[in-house]
Amino acid sequence: MLFYPFLSTSTFILFKLSSQSMQPTLFSSVHLTVSQLTFHIRKQLEDDPTLQDVWVDGEISNLSKPASGHIYFTLKDKNASLRCVIWKLDAARLRVNLQDGMAVEVHGRITVYEPQGQYQLIVNLVQPKGEGRLYQEYMRLKAMLEAEGLFDSERKRSIPERPQTIGVVTSATGAALRDMLNTLRRRLPLARVILAASPVQGVEAPPALVNALVSLNKQNPDVILLARGGGSIEDLWAFNDERVVRAVADSKAPIICGVGHETDFTLCDFAADLRAPTPTAAAELATQTTVDDLRAQLDYYTARLTDLTSNLLAEQKAGLSALASRLKYVSPERRIQSEYQHLDELSRRAFSAMNHRIQLQASRVDGMSKRLQSLNPEGVLSRGYAIITRKDDGRVVGKVSDAGGEMKVRVSDGEFDVSRKS
Structure with a gap:
């Protein structure tokens, strides 16, 4: 069997089948399942020594480095593309830092990935052939704009914590x-x-992106998200365009750039105020304070306001109580009550003093009465004494010389007349 590399796959299959021992008839053809046909193609490719030891030149695109350690990329030129895989062990031995847009020479063997029916190159060696055209342009623009200061950290602005307009x-x-x-x-x-x-x-895309940024800045947003999903270096090239990069740097509102995947870096990432690894991450960085944070803050301030209100009410209540006590103390009613009490006290003291004075006077009267009783002539008369008075002038006869004429003699039970005989 001969292999003709210029023939298409289908032509090659027909040629190979026709060389088999089975002779096709004019009225029948070979019937195969998809798996059988794919296996047959794989066997033909892997049996060709030229395809099992081949160097291929091209430019890397759609580079992917999953957690498994394998490396997947597309090797392409301007007319065609080839799927490539570097298994984990070979990837660990690479001395080249693979990047999208890099022009390389790769060595490997052709096989078929049967589940998808795709042929691919299993790569075991990679040698840089020189940076690709896009990558060279990328580095040129990066150096030029960086020299102008468009990527300086001093130009970066902070992202508002609670943007109202995004x-x-x-x-x-x-x-x-x-x-x-x-x-x-x-x-x-x-x-x-x-x-x-x-x-x-x-x-x-570049002029449209510039117009979008300019028109959006007229709306005075708090922050702008510049984003798109992942892709090859060609797909993301609009975000390396000098016009777009300058528009990002000139934006009045701070810009978060979330273009591509985490491993993708565009010139807009360097000019933006903040880079996000993905569009979703850009939206998260723009909303540093979430609605849950706002609810928590609202709950905190509500509780604090409640406590402050309760404390204020307690203080005011205590102040009112103190004022009420003071008002009650100086109120006319309290004064009247106090004067009533004072009056009652004075009345009690006056009554007590009066009683005491009456008792004292009564005691004195009683003493005087007893003294008077003791000095009462009638009392003396009862002891056998008599009072003699002159009838003519009523003088008491106290001496013999006073006696004369008609006289009255008063004794305890009455009186009688007497006369002095010379």
């Missing part, structure tokens, strides 16, 4: 927009979102 520049039909809107709706539904739709790849 601008979004991306494709209106891409999955990136849906992911960002879902994230913004979940984390900060109070924010207003303004979309400035723009194509994100192709020749029409």
Whole structure:
């Protein structure tokens, strides 16, 4: 059997089948399952020594380095592309830091990945052939813009913690927009979102992106998200365009750039105020304070306001109680009550003093009465004494010389007349 590399796969299959021992008839053809046909193609490719020890030149695109340690990429030139795989052990021995856009020479063998029916190159060696055209342009622009200071850290502005208006520049039909809107709706539904739709790849993308940024800045958003999903270096090239990079640097509002995947770096990432690894991450970085944080803050301030209000009410209540006590102390009613009490006290003291004085006077009267009784002539008369008075003038006869004429003699039970005989 001979192999003709210029023949297509289908032509090659027909040629190989026709060389088999089975002779096709005019009225029948070979019937195979998909698996049988794919296996047959794989066997033909792997049996060809030229395809099992081949060097291929091309430019790396769609580079992927999953956690498994294997490396997947597409090797292409301007007319065709080839799927390539580097298994984990060979990837660990690589001395080249593979990047999208890099021109390389790779060595390996051709095989078929049967589940998808795709032929691919299993690579075991990679040698740099020189940086690709796009990568060279990327490095040239990066050096030029960096020298102008567009990437300086001093130019970076802080992202507001609680943006009220968020601008979004991306494709209106891409999955990136849906992911960002879902994230913004979940984390900060109070924010207003303004979309400035723009194509994100192709020749029409750079001027459209510039116009979107300019028009969006006129709306005075608090922050702008510039984003798109992942892709090859060609797909993301609009975000390396000098016009777009300068528009990002000139934006009045701070910009978060979330273009591609975590391993993708565009010039807009360096010019933006903050880089996000993905569009979803850009939406998360724009909403540093989420609605849950706002609820927690609201609960905190509500509890604090309640405590302050309770303390204030308690203080005011205590103040009112003190004022009420003072008012009650100086109130006319209290004064009247106090005067009533004072009057009662004075009355009690006056009554007590009066009683005491009456008792004292009564005691004195009683003493005097007893003294008077003791000095009462009638009392003396009862002891056998008599009082003699002159009848003519009523004088008491106290001496013999006073006696004369008619006289009265008073004794305890009466009186009688007497006369003095000379």
